Amino acid sequence: MSDEMLTIAIRCLTDEANEKDREKFRWWRENNPEEYEKLNLIFNHTPFNRQHFDVETQKQILAATIRKSGKRSASVRKKSYLFLRIAAAVVVLLAMGASMYLYNRSLSHLITNNTAQIMKIGLPDGSTVTLDKDATLFYKKNWMNRFTRDVTLTGRAYFQIERDVSHKFTVQTADAMIEVLGTKFTVSDNFGKIQVILDEGKVKVDSYRTHDSYLLADRGEQLLITRWGKVKQGIVNKNLYFSWMKDKLNFNHCKVSETLDFLSDSYNLTLIMDDPVALKKHLYGSAPSDNPQLIIQAIAGITEKKVNKIDQTFVFE
Numbered sequence: 001m002s003d004e005m006l007t008i009a010i011r012c013l014t015d016e017a018n019e020k021d022r023e024k025f026r027w028w029r030e031n032n033p034e035e036y037e038k039l040n041l042i043f044n045h046t047p048f049n050r051q052h053f054d055v056e057t058q059k060q061i062l063a064a065t066i067r068k069s070g071k072r073s074a075s076v077r078k079k080s081y082l083f084l085r086i087a088a089a090v091v092v093l094l095a096m097g098a099s100m101y102l103y104n105r106s107l108s109h110l111i112t113n114n115t116a117q118i119m120k121i122g123l124p125d126g127s128t129v130t131l132d133k134d135a136t137l138f139y140k141k142n143w144m145n146r147f148t149r150d151v152t153l154t155g156r157a158y159f160q161i162e163r164d165v166s167h168k169f170t171v172q173t174a175d176a177m178i179e180v181l182g183t184k185f186t187v188s189d190n191f192g193k194i195q196v197i198l199d200e201g202k203v204k205v206d207s208y209r210t211h212d213s214y215l216l217a218d219r220g221e222q223l224l225i226t227r228w229g230k231v232k233q234g235i236v237n238k239n240l241y242f243s244w245m246k247d248k249l250n251f252n253h254c255k256v257s258e259t260l261d262f263l264s265d266s267y268n269l270t271l272i273m274d275d276p277v278a279l280k281k282h283l284y285g286s287a288p289s290d291n292p293q294l295i296i297q298a299i300a301g302i303t304e305k306k307v308n309k310i311d312q313t314f315v316f317e
Helices: 003-013 019-031 033-044 055-070 074-107 256-266 292-303
Strands: 108-112 119-122 128-131 136-141 147-160 169-172 176-180 184-190 193-200 203-207 213-216 221-225 231-235 248-250 270-272 286-288 307-310 313-316
Touching: 003 019, 019 033, 128 136, 176 184, 176 193, 193 203, 193 256, 213 221, 213 231, 256 270, 256 292, 286 292, 292 307, 292 313
Parallel strands: 147 169, 270 313
Antiparallel strands: 108 136, 119 128, 128 147, 136 147, 147 184, 169 176, 176 203, 184 193, 193 221, 203 213, 221 231, 248 286, 307 313
């Protein structure tokens, strides 16, 4: 059977052929009844015959099977027929598995921000997510193609959640689950720390690390849980902690103590300064969000301190 005739046969079996193709197929079927029987057997045991039929893939399967069968002698045709029936059953199972796999993949959405800027994402319920660089968001729809309002996050993101009293919204990280109805907040899963900062509304955080639940109800309230289970909760400078979404950190009227806390909380750094007068000094201006070293140098200049660096620890003396 030629490739041309095989293509025509598939078109006819899937009702995609014109009258000229059908006439050629009828002539071939009448003159090759055994080959037609094999082709029809495979086709009728393939679940793609009614939906999402991949012509090229099916053509390759049919061609390989028919050509292989054509090389066999007449003495083994009964065995070949039995083999084809078994092979067809296997194809059905594999195709069903592939169909379920592809169906599940069609309901799954994985978004990774590989760009040099933050990325804004719209979710099916009207909520929006601002995804930081190198962050990943994953969510699925159920079998009825409905968004379940459950997402999984690695990295950092700012959430603006549409309120729905009937369906809570959850953010899953490696070490915590954040549950809300409708609010604005940041979640960060970086450096082994879980950091949640409330912008508006209320947030409940269940920590797998401490096995406790925490409620954030005040604007600018932060919950920070380190990899060792140390918990820090309190009000932070909201303008500073949310300024990463503009790719710049704004330090207008920020105390040095607030800035050191911010660098410690948001980056994998330890900063030590024991001078109470220097800690009360204020910073002004802005700096790139991806360069904490520049901020540390600015603090050293303003406080007239020398900085000794040991690994990820900075001591101002």
